[in-house]
Amino acid sequence: MAYTWQYYDLVLGGIAVSMFFGVGVGYLTSVSLTAAVIGAALVAVAIIGHGLFxxxxxxxxxxxxxxVETLN
Known part of the structure; x- marks a missing residue:
């Protein structure tokens, strides 16, 4: 049986990709690493917010x- 991608797989992947992209921008361009990671973190927060709300x-x-019955 083949694995099918679910929405929350894409949410987790989007968080990781945005953070790696931020680090890459910080190291490979003249943008400071701190600013690039903060920008990427804001994108990750937006992805998380979409996934939650x-x-x-x-x-x-x-x-x-x-x-929840299983916890009682």
């Missing part, structure tokens, strides 16, 4: 109010 891991808002 725009396309969250729940089907409906009422799913957030359900009690």
């Amino acid at each position: 725009v396309n969250g891991p729940v089907d409906e808002p009422t799913d957030l109010t359900k009690e």
